[in-house]
Amino acid sequence: MRAATSTIHERLHHHPGLAAVQSGTIGKAAYTALLCRLYGFHQPFERTRKLSPERTNWLNRDLIDLGVDPTALAALPRAAAFPVNASPDYLLSARYVVEGSALGGRGLARQLDGLLGSGVTAGRRFFTGHGAQTGAVWRAYLxxxxxxxxxxxxxxAVVAGATDTFAIFEQWLEGWNDRHD
Structure with a gap:
């Protein structure tokens, strides 16, 4: 899966919103817009995959902490491109995208000190994820x-699940900041 997804994975490292978080230069409006877009991906992903809504819950709490009204949160657009009748192997490998992103998310969480404050967890739960257990969760998935x-x-099926999900994610992130440039 790693080899098959390396090109798109590398492109995502250079996504303007994710790169701005990484460099510590993202502003509050853009950060909120990025989290809204991530919410719109993870909520239907977890629902269609019948997964525990961990990431959805983390994003929900972060967005409320950042001032997004619960009514506005419920009205956020959602990605709709997830196949529902895929094989178990395809579905398992689709999780590669979200499980692997948690590893990089911990580094991104540290870069939010300038925006959110040092040691503040509110607003960065999604990127903090499983915290110290992130590596163990990743190893259990592998x-x-x-x-x-x-x-x-x-x-x-395994390669398709991972590459298709990366492609859906990349496409979903397009236009993430249209109203906040």
Whole structure:
């Protein structure tokens, strides 16, 4: 999965919003817009995958802490491109995108001190994620993936799940800051 997704993964490192968080130069309006866009991806992703709404809940709390009204939060646009009737291997590998992003999220969380204040958790729960347990959660996910039986059709489904989800994510992030430039 890593090799198949490396190009799009690298492009996402240069996404203007994520890069601004990484460099510590993002303003509050742009940061809020980025989190709104992330919410619009993760909420339907977790729902269609029948996952615990961890990321949705973290984003919900962050957005409310940043002043987004709950009514406005409920009205945010949502990504709708997630396949619903995919194979279990495809669905498992689709999680590669969100589980892997948690590793980078911890570094991004540290870069928000200038915007949110040093040691303040409000507004950065999403990027903090599982905190010190993030590595353990990632390893548990990789263990699940490693137990997928080998074979050409399985490999195809696994690669497609990860690459399709990265593509949906990248496309969804387009226009993230249209109203906040």
């Amino acid at each position: 263990d699940q993936v490693s137990r997928v039986p080998p074979g050409p059709s399985t490999r195809t």
